[in-house]
Amino acid sequence: MLLEVKDVSACYDGKEVVSGVNFTLDAGDYLCIVGENGSGKSTLLKIILGLMRHYTGHVHFPMNRKLRVGYLPQQTQVSKDFPASVFETVLSGCVNRRPKLLFYNKSDKALADENLKKLGIFDLKRKAYNELSFGQQRRVLIARALCATDELLVLDEPVNGLDPMTTRELYKLISELNTSGMTIIMISHDIENSVSYANKILHMSTFSAFFGLTEKYIETEYYLSNTRSMRSDIINNG
Amino acid sequence: MAEFFKLFSYLFIWRALIVGFFTSLCAGLLGVNLVLKRYSMIGDGLSHVGFGILSIAVAIGIPPLQTAIPIILLVAFLLLRIRENSKTKGDAAIALISVSALAIGIVSFSLTSGLNSNMSAYMFGSIYTLTNSDLVITVIVACVIIILYILFYVKNFAIAFDQSFAQAAGTKVNVFNLATALMTALIIVVGMRMMGAMLISGLIIFPPLSAIRIFKSYKSVVIASGIISVICFFIGTFASFILSTPTGASVIITNLIAFSTLSLVSLLKTSLLRKARRGV
């Protein structure tokens, strides 16, 4: 087992936003977290990553060592005039590859180049980060997350803002990484792709939650009600 | 002019130039993360608190710098905690601490030696009060800061750019934030005698802001900030010799001129680029 989350709850200003979440992950799992806006998905990720201290319950990495995590936040507070080139940003993903080493070496830079190419932004390498479009910036941050880890990738709405082509390629890329052993936790509003790629689903909603294998999830009311409403939309719109 | 060059035969001028060089270089480097992380208030607060501590040390007659250093480190730690725990109230709290320390400093000066030139030397800086032990302490502190700064460079970027990511990747963010605050506190107390408690924070904030105007990558901003800071220090100091104006204020004005010029340059550059693009 890689990660165990037990009875995790958290409040913001006295209002419970995550309530009693339970799930476990094995190495090599591909977990998608789905659910409506404000159901506490991003908050749960922050708790798992140790970015939020005030919560109850247990988050446990049984292998008992610090995992290096590649994290894609839903939002970053990078100020509009922060001076950073695309390459510097992606390279900063390697910040803890070798904690003892104080500077980036050749292999770090090669890795950054490789991930720039994977995300199709190699030609933006020398550009300033704050002069890119939103989608381009998201790609840079995904490349940075890829540089950070080969164990656990935690992505908060990775396809948000990406064009359809890039979205498709990103799903393929993540699934390839997963096949080669990387564990994935992804928040997504794209239920169709979630159920076709992930092997486990965590569905969060304000009152209840579902966790289980994807095969089980697609038989639940959570999934069926969603697809039913989608079908009726299609019919109504002709 | 001959008079100007005669100045260089005095030992205290050389002392001032060396102290100033190291202070402005460190301030320029450390300022980058402070400005980018919107921690400028901490620099300002620390300098006023430093003034309060120094004036009390002078009042009771204990060595000012040696007393101030451990206390200011503690204050830096506190200010950082305040700033991180509550964003808006934190700003106000730091401002309160800062003016209180200033008031305490002024009162303790007036009770002991009267509001004399000694106090104005602390508030607005003076190159005549520097002693040899000031020089030694400054050089040692500055060398330690420069070495640590280079060693922390990679982490500093990651933390300034995106603290959550750096922390998730396993960086001990709090340790590095604290280290930066402590180094800033150190350079503020050692540089304060020369630049003045009221003015030293300008030495930290101006150079990075100037560098950001024209450079777009972090590395170039860091290097440019250090260089701009040192150049402005020398120009300002020499101007103050010639015009016999206070050194600290002259250095800050030089920084202001540099900042305005570079802002203008970057404005012109973007508007020219826009025009050129329209032309095509």
Ligand SMILES: Nc1ncnc2c1ncn2[C@@H]1O[C@H](COP(=O)(O)OP(=O)(O)OP(=O)(O)O)[C@@H](O)[C@H]1O
């Ligand atoms: N910094 C904050 N302060 C106060 N409340 C917050 C804060 N961040 C989130 N919340 C509240 O916590 C709840 C859950 O937020 P969260 O960001 O985890 O939702 P989410 O499931 O990620 O939603 P989305 O799909 O919109 O990203 C929301 O109701 C929100 O109002």
Ligand SMILES: [Mg+2]
């Ligand atoms: Mg979210």
